[in-house]
Amino acid sequence: MSSITTSEGSDRHGGRPADPSEPVTDPFDALPELAPLRTAAQAGDWAATEAFFGGLDSVGKVSFAAAALADLADLAGTEGYLEKAAETLLGDPLPRTLLAERYIRIGWKIRSGARAEYVSRDQFDQFHAWLRKAEHLLIEVCAEQPAYGPAWIPRLLTARGLELGQSEARRRYDRLSAHHPHQLRAQSQLLQQLSPKWSGSFEAMHDFAQECVSAASDGSPAGILIAEAHIEHWGQLSDVAGTEYLRNVSVRNELRHAAEVSVLHTDSRPDWHRLAGHSTFALAFSLGGHLKDAAPHFAALGNTASESQWRYLGDWKGRYATYRTAALATLRGGDGR
Amino acid sequence: MTTTHEASTGRRTADLSALDGLISHTTVQGIPALHAPHPGDITAGLFFRVGRADETLATSGVTHLVEHLALHRLSLSDVHHNGATANTYTLFHVTGDESEVVAYLNGVCAALRDLPLDRLETEKEILRTEAASRAHGPNHQMALWRYGAQGFGLAGYDELGTRRLTADQVRHWAETRFTRDNAVLWITSDRLPDGLDLTLPTGSRNPTPTATDALPVTPAYIRGGDGHVVFDAVLRRSSAASVFADVLGRALFQDLRQEGGYSYTADADYTPRDADFATLRAYADALPEKQDAVVGGFVDTLARLRAGRIEQAELDSVRGKLLKRYDTPDLSAALLPSYALNLLLGHEILSPEQHKAELRAVTVADLHEVAREAWDGGLLQVPTRGADWAGFTPAPNYSPSAVTGTRHPSLESDDVTLVIGADGVSLLLPGGPVTVRYDACAAMTTRPDGARDLTGLDGFRVAVEPTMFRDVGAERIAALDAAVPAAVVVPLPARAPERIPHPRVPEAPVPQARPADAGDTAPSGLRSLPVWFLLLVALEVVFALGFLFAVVQATDPAHPVWHWLARAVVPAALASYFTFRAYQYAREHG
Numbered sequence: 001m002s003s004i005t006t007s008e009g010s011d012r013h014g015g016r017p018a019d020p021s022e023p024v025t026d027p028f029d030a031l032p033e034l035a036p037l038r039t040a041a042q043a044g045d046w047a048a049t050e051a052f053f054g055g056l057d058s059v060g061k062v063s064f065a066a067a068a069l070a071d072l073a074d075l076a077g078t079e080g081y082l083e084k085a086a087e088t089l090l091g092d093p094l095p096r097t098l099l100a101e102r103y104i105r106i107g108w109k110i111r112s113g114a115r116a117e118y119v120s121r122d123q124f125d126q127f128h129a130w131l132r133k134a135e136h137l138l139i140e141v142c143a144e145q146p147a148y149g150p151a152w153i154p155r156l157l158t159a160r161g162l163e164l165g166q167s168e169a170r171r172r173y174d175r176l177s178a179h180h181p182h183q184l185r186a187q188s189q190l191l192q193q194l195s196p197k198w199s200g201s202f203e204a205m206h207d208f209a210q211e212c213v214s215a216a217s218d219g220s221p222a223g224i225l226i227a228e229a230h231i232e233h234w235g236q237l238s239d240v241a242g243t244e245y246l247r248n249v250s251v252r253n254e255l256r257h258a259a260e261v262s263v264l265h266t267d268s269r270p271d272w273h274r275l276a277g278h279s280t281f282a283l284a285f286s287l288g289g290h291l292k293d294a295a296p297h298f299a300a301l302g303n304t305a306s307e308s309q310w311r312y313l314g315d316w317k318g319r320y321a322t323y324r325t326a327a328l329a330t331l332r333g334g335d336g337r
Numbered sequence: 338m339t340t341t342h343e344a345s346t347g348r349r350t351a352d353l354s355a356l357d358g359l360i361s362h363t364t365v366q367g368i369p370a371l372h373a374p375h376p377g378d379i380t381a382g383l384f385f386r387v388g389r390a391d392e393t394l395a396t397s398g399v400t401h402l403v404e405h406l407a408l409h410r411l412s413l414s415d416v417h418h419n420g421a422t423a424n425t426y427t428l429f430h431v432t433g434d435e436s437e438v439v440a441y442l443n444g445v446c447a448a449l450r451d452l453p454l455d456r457l458e459t460e461k462e463i464l465r466t467e468a469a470s471r472a473h474g475p476n477h478q479m480a481l482w483r484y485g486a487q488g489f490g491l492a493g494y495d496e497l498g499t500r501r502l503t504a505d506q507v508r509h510w511a512e513t514r515f516t517r518d519n520a521v522l523w524i525t526s527d528r529l530p531d532g533l534d535l536t537l538p539t540g541s542r543n544p545t546p547t548a549t550d551a552l553p554v555t556p557a558y559i560r561g562g563d564g565h566v567v568f569d570a571v572l573r574r575s576s577a578a579s580v581f582a583d584v585l586g587r588a589l590f591q592d593l594r595q596e597g598g599y600s601y602t603a604d605a606d607y608t609p610r611d612a613d614f615a616t617l618r619a620y621a622d623a624l625p626e627k628q629d630a631v632v633g634g635f636v637d638t639l640a641r642l643r644a645g646r647i648e649q650a651e652l653d654s655v656r657g658k659l660l661k662r663y664d665t666p667d668l669s670a671a672l673l674p675s676y677a678l679n680l681l682l683g684h685e686i687l688s689p690e691q692h693k694a695e696l697r698a699v700t701v702a703d704l705h706e707v708a709r710e711a712w713d714g715g716l717l718q719v720p721t722r723g724a725d726w727a728g729f730t731p732a733p734n735y736s737p738s739a740v741t742g743t744r745h746p747s748l749e750s751d752d753v754t755l756v757i758g759a760d761g762v763s764l765l766l767p768g769g770p771v772t773v774r775y776d777a778c779a780a781m782t783t784r785p786d787g788a789r790d791l792t793g794l795d796g797f798r799v800a801v802e803p804t805m806f807r808d809v810g811a812e813r814i815a816a817l818d819a820a821v822p823a824a825v826v827v828p829l830p831a832r833a834p835e836r837i838p839h840p841r842v843p844e845a846p847v848p849q850a851r852p853a854d855a856g857d858t859a860p861s862g863l864r865s866l867p868v869w870f871l872l873l874v875a876l877e878v879v880f881a882l883g884f885l886f887a888v889v890q891a892t893d894p895a896h897p898v899w900h901w902l903a904r905a906v907v908p909a910a911l912a913s914y915f916t917f918r919a920y921q922y923a924r925e926h927g
Contacts, residue, residue, distance in 0.1 A: 135726050143640035162726045165629025171597060
């Protein structure tokens with residue numbers, strides 16, 4: 001099983017498929033609303049960047065777009081124009097938050113997604129140095145504006161990367177939630193923190209996912225956390241045990257219920273989380289051999305996908321195509337299970 | 338808001354006009370005296386401008402000794418009285434009727450003129466016992482990291498002087514420091530009582546010591562024990578700074594206790610250090626499983642105040658509390674001790690009205706400035722692995738350079754070497770050197786077994802244990818003794834043999850650089866043996882018991898098979914021999 005220590009985003013190059021049968025994975029292509037942000041970043045145009053973020057109506061969207069911007073892999077120098085903006089607009093939380101997100105991404109890229117034992121001392125030093133730079137900015141922003149959610153969310157990534165401890169990560173999450181509850185990206189980060197590989201436990205991780213779903217209204221994306229938790233769990237088992245785990249009927253039922261109350265619910269709004277949500281459910285059902293359950297998710301994805309969970313698989317694009325074909329076949333009357 | 342800060346020296350002619358109509362001032366046998374009426378018993382205090390910060394590490398405790406000796410002859414069993422030795426002052430205080438107060442003050446001065454030095458050894462013993470029973474508080478490390486092993490840093494050290502001070506040294510200290518010109522008297526009475534005889538030698542007002550600095554970069558952090566987070570900063574004395582301390586304390590309490598539930602205690606206080614500066618100290622405790630959150634919340638609270646996000650309501654509520662202190666009956670008498678101390682230290686004397694006006698003038702912007710000053714010069718003690726993530730620099734663990742001289746590899750660890758040179762000693766550790774230069778040595782303790790423990794003025798410490806390093810013979814120890822100034826040498830009594838350290842198998846911890854009390858480490862027998870050897874012995878015991886059991890089982894009165902035991906003799910002998918060889922191997926190779 002591939003190692004699955006991860007930040008967000010990935011090391012993809014582009015994301016636009018060379019082969020038309022491959023899915024579109026770059027969020028800037030998969031989610032057309034994001035396109036102006038890429039244009040602004042490519043031009044190093046702060047005014048346009050600011051205008052883009054100014055048009056977003058929720059903390060969740062700001063944070064999602066901030067992560068996407070930080071992850072613009074084909075743009076090496078994004079931090080340049082963000083640094084300039086942060087220096088000029090002293091009291092403004094946005095440029096410092098976007099810059100911190102970018103620093104975190106640079107650091108995590110140096111660290112790579114490998115398990116800790118395969119990361120060199122020097123890689124760790126650089127990784128930590130970038131995260132500290134980000135954390136210093138974020139401490140400042142949160143001190144100035146404790147209710148500014150987009151700055152608290154990346155502090156969950158710095159807390160994890162700098163190993164500031166479970167209780168500190170939880171404190172940050174609670175501080176965010178006091179002002180902005182139900183932030184999926186924050187929940188997803190805390191879920192990572194609670195997983196055994198960051199010295200949490202399976203129990204804590206699953207309980208947290210359940211807790212988030214119980215607290216959320218129907219149609220909210222929180223159900224995605226259930227799928228993420230099961231994939232995390234699978235990733236930390238051996239190949240055989242992992243497959244067994246996801247085949248298990250009770251796990252499947254939990255996944256089904258989670259999908260029904262979230263991305264498949266009639267009240268579910270077509271927001272930016274649907275890409276990662278459907279991709280995650282599609283992966284969890286596919287790996288467990290529940291192709292019929294995976295089918296509606298593949299169908300909803302069309303020719304798009306989020307690789308955030310899929311890249312845990314070696315040659316994930318090939319396997320994605322295989323699972324997708326098999327799953328969609330069940331919609332035409334075949335029995336995929 | 339403006340506060341005038343005058344230099345701490347050259348203020349002998351303090352301006353007491355602010356006290357007119359409130360507090361009377363006069364002199365008694367050359368000692369400035371402040372007094373104001375108070376109903377009931379009289380309370381009086383005699384301050385001297387001498388304290389721990391005036392001592393050296395080698396004479397540390399001399400002020401405390403004088404205080405104890407001065408009180409020894411007083412047998413006023415029913416009268417509430419005591420003495421206190423602080424960093425910059427010593428206070429003798431008493432509460433009772435007029436004759437009791439007179440008797441106490443006269444007795445103290447009589448004793449100071451002629452100390453009962455026949456009691457010296459006993460009082461030294463008492464002080465050592467007192468020190469041994471006094472638990473180190475969670476913040477005892479702060480002073481030594483900030484100031485080193487001198488001046489204000491001595492508060493973090495044991496009173497080493499109780500080991501070596503002679504009667505002449507103690508007498509000299511009393512004669513030069515406990516003088517009429519270095520004292521201030523205060524007394525809650527409308528007039529000075531009759532019969533006072535406070536005759537003391539003449540001398541001069543000692544300026545407060547200049548603060549030393551052992552922190553090259555701030556804000557800095559150090560590691561401390563589990564369950565405690567401490568922050569301290571040195572601030573210019575001002576009403577804004579004292580208000581800030583309360584604002585910080587309340588913010589920490591609000592954040593860590595009321596909101597987060599991570600801490601039970603969370604508070605901050607403000608203590609004048611000398612005429613111009615005060616120490617701000619903030620503290621929070623933490624459950625072990627919550628201490629990461631306490632560090633995080635503590636940093637965020639400091640950062641919030643530094644960012645100037647201070648609510649007017651926070652200021653108003655603290656200001657209200659401080660102003661309320663002036664709504665007390667007999668205000669004048671209540672203020673006597675702090676006026677006397679300001680007079681002693683040379684701090685500006687303001688009337689209550691002037692104080693209140695200053696408090697009323699404090700703005701949120703003033704607090705913001707204090708918060709920045711506190712952060713910039715701050716020292717944070719965390720129980721977790723560090724605070725560099727929050728912008729704090731680790732306080733130095735190594736000296737800037739090493740000395741050259743004879744090299745003595747550690748017998749415990751391949752990458753540790755002791756150097757005894759002509760200018761000082763260095764311990765070369767994997768991370769860098771720890772050096773004490775003889776000309777900057779605060780104290781060297783000596784043991785009859787040859788051990789020497791040197792502490793530098795900067796607080797770095799090198800323990801020369803002849804048993805722990807190669808070729809540290811009598812000749813090298815003699816060279817050390819000859820090089821270190823005699824005034825800083827503190828002989829300690831012989832140690833019990835088991836307190837003398839011996840090399841342990843590798844993985845022994847690398848000696849710690851700073852903390853004052855690194856205990857002697859006695860090796861334990863079993864812990865020094867490798868696991869494989871212990872398993873081998875365990876296995877042999879299991880086999881032997883199994884064999885015995887089998888024999889006992891097979892034996893019955895009709896058919897004894899005890900002769901079977903004879904078959905075990907040769908294997909048992911062989912096993913014993915090889916086990917012994919394995920033991921020797923384990924001892925030699927760890």
